[in-house]
Amino acid sequence: xxxxxxxTYADPSMPEWMSAAHSTGTSxxxxxxAGGVVIGADSRTTxxxxxxxxVTDKLxxxxxxxxCCRSGSAADTQAxxxxxxxxxxxxxxxxxxxAVSIGGSGSTYVYGYVDANFKxxxxxxxxxxxxxxxxxxxxxxxxxxxxVVRLGVITEKGVERSVILGDQLPKFYxx
Numbered sequence: 001x002x003x004x005x006x007x008t009y010a011d012p013s014m015p016e017w018m019s020a021a022h023s024t025g026t027s028x029x030x031x032x033x034a035g036g037v038v039i040g041a042d043s044r045t046t047x048x049x050x051x052x053x054x055v056t057d058k059l060x061x062x063x064x065x066x067x068c069c070r071s072g073s074a075a076d077t078q079a080x081x082x083x084x085x086x087x088x089x090x091x092x093x094x095x096x097x098x099a100v101s102i103g104g105s106g107s108t109y110v111y112g113y114v115d116a117n118f119k120x121x122x123x124x125x126x127x128x129x130x131x132x133x134x135x136x137x138x139x140x141x142x143x144x145x146x147x148v149v150r151l152g153v154i155t156e157k158g159v160e161r162s163v164i165l166g167d168q169l170p171k172f173y174x175x
Contacts, residue, residue, distance in 0.1 A: 025104065026070075027104050028071050028102070029069070030100070030101050031122075034121045034123060040059075043150055044056065060081040067154060102138075110141075149163070150162075
């Protein structure tokens with residue numbers, strides 16, 4: 001005999017999607033090049049199907065030469081970034097050097113592109129183009145990613161930040 005659980009607190013007139021768990025989405029990445037690292041992220045913050053913010057900055061400064069790409073609950077990731085910045089220690093995580101790394105819900109759509117197109121010792125311009133193209137492709141496929149692409153180029157001289165607006169993103173097909 002199957003039993004079911006009835007939520008006696010739910011409003012029966014409320015659509016089911018209004019009480020569903022909220023999912024988050026992001027496309028973030030980091031890529032080494034000869035002389036530094038390029039980091040990038042989309043700018044969309046979602047709460048389920050609702051776009052709460054179209055121009056979020058998910059590239060967060062930890063120190064003058066250390067940034068993190070945030071993915072997941074915006075409030076939680078910002079709080080952890082602030083704590084790490086204050087204490088400069090890994091909190092419940094790990095540090096592992098990788099030549100290229102992608103994350104967030106959009107990353108599932110671009111692993112093949114990254115594997116086929118990443119090459120060690122790229123120039124700065126090649127790395128910026130690679131990160132921009134990867135994020136643009138992720139944003140095309142992932143409904144939770146979108147907005148603009150925010151980039152940071154980290155070198156021994158410091159950090160150069162830039163934004164590529166949605167209408168300036170590379171196009172891979174006309175449709």
